[in-house]
Amino acid sequence: MGTLEPGWWWIIGGLALLIGEIVAPGIFLLFIGAAAVLTGLFVLLLGLGLAPALALFAIYTALAVYAGRKVYANRPVAASAKHLNDRAAQLVGRGAVVVRAVDSHDGRVRLGDSEWSARGGPAAEGERVEIIGVEGNCLIVEAAPKLAQ
Incomplete structure (x- = not known):
């Protein structure tokens, strides 16, 4: 039984984070998981070492969180839902x-x-x-x- 290439570990870790987002939704794991999967794909394609992979992961995470905040911050509450959490x-x-x-x-x-x-x-x-x-x-x-x- 052989060892997995580092790219696969990034992808598995990213998928685990995405599953964690489904189990305990909070929006944040989604971005980190997507960054890890993308890093894994680049590590597999380009054969990057650990240091460049970590740098790439940090950049992808920052970009994913920034893009996600932009998308989720501009979601207005529908007028019909203005009392969503005010049952009375x-x-x-x-x-x-x-x-x-x-x-x-x-x-x-x-x-x-x-x-x-x-x-x-x-x-x-x-x-x-x-x-x-x-x-x-x-x-x-x-x-x-x-x-x-």
Whole structure:
């Protein structure tokens, strides 16, 4: 059983880093793995020694990270995703049903399969309300617009 050429070790290491990116996504291993694979290809093609291979790897890594930062830094968040990590803000605009009469101080509403504290309204038990805001874990509601008959 023979030993592998150094270029293959670079490629195997690069592939391991790319697999690591899939297992634990963080974007950063992607660039280092790509640089290692590219270095391995050049080492195989040109028969480079260790010092030139390390220098080439350092250059490729810097270029890959620079290019990756340029690509990922210019990705605006879509307007529909502006509350992606603010679950309470995602409730604004949704409808709910009053479980206990809602006034400016107190009340409860059912939203989906859970009940929430609410205030605003006024709205009687069984009426539909629309969520217009959230303060802590209390929904701010107003009477839902009536549908034309």
